Amino acid sequence: MTARPKVRPGKRTNDPEGLRKRVLDVAEASFQARGYHASSLGDLMAAAGVTGGALHHHFPTKKALALAVIEERVAAAVEETWIAPVRAAGSAREAVRGVFEAVATELEQQGFVRGCPLNNLAHELSLADPDFRTALASIFSVWRQAIADKIRDDQQAGREQGTDPQRFAALSVATYSGAMSMAKTTQDAGVLRDCVRALDERGPCNTAAVRQVCHSPD
Amino acid sequence: MTARPKVRPGKRTNDPEGLRKRVLDVAEASFQARGYHASSLGDLMAAAGVTGGALHHHFPTKKALALAVIEERVAAAVEETWIAPVRAAGSAREAVRGVFEAVATELEQQGFVRGCPLNNLAHELSLADPDFRTALASIFSVWRQAIADKIRDDQQAGREQGTDPQRFAALSVATYSGAMSMAKTTQDAGVLRDCVRALDERGPCNTAAVRQVCHSPD
DNA sequence: TTTAAAACAGACCGGTTGTCCTGTTTTGTC
DNA sequence: GACAAAACAGGACAACCGGTCTGTTTTAAA
Incomplete structure (x- = not known):
């Protein structure tokens, strides 16, 4: 859905606000469609094009993510x-x-x-x-x-x-x-x-x- | 809560209707308090005093149990x-x-x-x-x-x-x-x-x- | 008593979950 | 450019989940 900057390795662009927004977008949609418990972080990471490390950096726990949503x-x-x-x-x-x-x-x-x-x-x-x-x-x-x-x-x-x-x-x-x-x-x-x-x-x-x-x- | 017939091994009393009722009681309460996804079959089994085999005999899947509830x-x-x-x-x-x-x-x-x-x-x-x-x-x-x-x-x-x-x-x-x-x-x-x-x-x-x-x- | 089905016991398994951890890269600051 | 902090990568892991499987016991019909 949202264009994610997937450049070839070696070049990376930090975009903390954009990444955070993408995660919230995906989480909001998934919580709405499937609910909190039925939404796995793995699915959210894949849908947002985000790695585990990045997700954990912005939202330490699933609860923190839900609270932000x-x-x-x-x-x-x-x-x-x-x-x-x-x-x-x-x-x-x-x-x-x-x-x-x-x-x-x-x-x-x-x-x-x-x-x-x-x-x-x-x-x-x-x-x-x-x-x-x-x-x-x-x-x-x-x-x-x-x-x-x-x-x-x-x-x-x-x-x-x-x-x-x-x-x-x-x-x-x-x-x-x-x-x-x-x-x-x-x-x-x-x-x-x-x-x-x-x-x-x-x-x-x-x-x-x-x-x-x-x-x-x- | 409900008295469950826990006799010493060697003596067992089949009570399919009672067991089924106990499971439904526990499931109803847990679904109400914690929701479907947050209620694990393990918790329900423990709360109802029922083994996995017995639960599976009456309710083949978690979905079947929820449908019955x-x-x-x-x-x-x-x-x-x-x-x-x-x-x-x-x-x-x-x-x-x-x-x-x-x-x-x-x-x-x-x-x-x-x-x-x-x-x-x-x-x-x-x-x-x-x-x-x-x-x-x-x-x-x-x-x-x-x-x-x-x-x-x-x-x-x-x-x-x-x-x-x-x-x-x-x-x-x-x-x-x-x-x-x-x-x-x-x-x-x-x-x-x-x-x-x-x-x-x-x-x-x-x-x-x-x-x-x-x-x-x- | 024999027997077959129903009722139950309990271990087992593959897959998933959320979280953590170690490392690497980028970014801003002096 | 040095350097520290932030941003990100990605694997590891232990716990847990739901379902299956095999075997045993009870029950009721014959």
């Missing part, structure tokens, strides 16, 4: 597909709708579903190691925080009322995570659309305040 | 904690609320969160093998179907209107799955309560039919 790549992926769109959108609800739709469309034209990078690793590694767990938990935290902040912005601008920011954020993240889990298992991104529609087609209006005004004609 | 144990767990309560509840919405609360309470007094057995294995194994994927997908399917059926019952009884059964089911399952994912990562079941409250505190009432009647005083 989580902190640099997974966090960036969440930032790109969720946090930035949320900040840029007109409202939190629009943002959620937009991301669901965008991801669904992207997955459909891609033809297969590998799942959410964060959730994939969260399931496999949260209980395996405390360092993994805290790194993953902090990504969930900033994700939720970004959505909650947006709701507060909406409320200050009068676009939203009576919505608990924390709970709305929790619901959004949970629904997306779970929908991606199902989409990965069924290999069908349609469930993302089902969820986002159920989410804003709203339900029975059974909040006490609403129930008084919103009664059904029957 | 999925089809017999994981499916049963979903049935027990979700499907049965849904059928027994007064309405689908009550059922969802009840399961979220019950699981949250159970996890809190338990002190730690191992996550949803189905989602744990779904993330790790869906892409690893087609047989795993279809087995897991069918559990998701019956889970969703049970909720959708309950919504239809509610509608026929006049307890519910204007709710798409499939979408509601998708949303319920997705929210639960994602909430359990977060709960596992943060080791805090509180997110389950956040989600279920956000789910029935309802949102902006922006469905076309509702928007006409249910306008906000501002």
Whole structure:
């Protein structure tokens, strides 16, 4: 995939940053497709065109490599597909709708579903190691925080009322995570659309305040 | 944990069903706590007090063992904690609320969160093998179907209107799955309560039919 | 009692895994 | 150019994994 400088012996060019990036690229992709435990360092070395010595120089252990993938790549992926769109959108609800739709469309034209990078690793590694767990938990935290902040912005601008920011954020993240889990298992991104529609087609209006005004004609 | 008949050599008692059950017990627990790849057959054999020959007799491969765990144990767990309560509840919405609360309470007094057995294995194994994927997908399917059926019952009884059964089911399952994912990562079941409250505190009432009647005083 | 199949015991093996280690080359600095 | 540190090469290795194999014991049917 990436062009690797394989010159004939005698001439070597050190490129620590490029090599590190190549390793992270390969590791990120392999962890996403096969998971952490099913990805062997041998496979990663071969795919990245990197020797054992070089790999060990940049990432002393497999755990260190995974931690770097989580902190640099997974966090960036969440930032790109969720946090930035949320900040840029007109409202939190629009943002959620937009991301669901965008991801669904992207997955459909891609033809297969590998799942959410964060959730994939969260399931496999949260209980395996405390360092993994805290790194993953902090990504969930900033994700939720970004959505909650947006709701507060909406409320200050009068676009939203009576919505608990924390709970709305929790619901959004949970629904997306779970929908991606199902989409990965069924290999069908349609469930993302089902969820986002159920989410804003709203339900029975059974909040006490609403129930008084919103009664059904029957 | 389970009493295993370890008599002195010369006396042996064949107990194929008991042995099989012991292996499944141990495998289910280990897959839940450590995952599939991180669970070695050696560990399982030791924990179950079973020799290699016996294990191989009942489960020729590790994959066969995992498939049995999925089809017999994981499916049963979903049935027990979700499907049965849904059928027994007064309405689908009550059922969802009840399961979220019950699981949250159970996890809190338990002190730690191992996550949803189905989602744990779904993330790790869906892409690893087609047989795993279809087995897991069918559990998701019956889970969703049970909720959708309950919504239809509610509608026929006049307890519910204007709710798409499939979408509601998708949303319920997705929210639960994602909430359990977060709960596992943060080791805090509180997110389950956040989600279920956000789910029935309802949102902006922006469905076309509702928007006409249910306008906000501002 | 005979007998065949099922149930179980336990050693064995080839392959893989992650890590370490020793050496060599490149690179920046004085 | 000297030199030390960083960057990289590549083999070695011990532990482990999953699966297989042969043999023994139990069990139930005949």
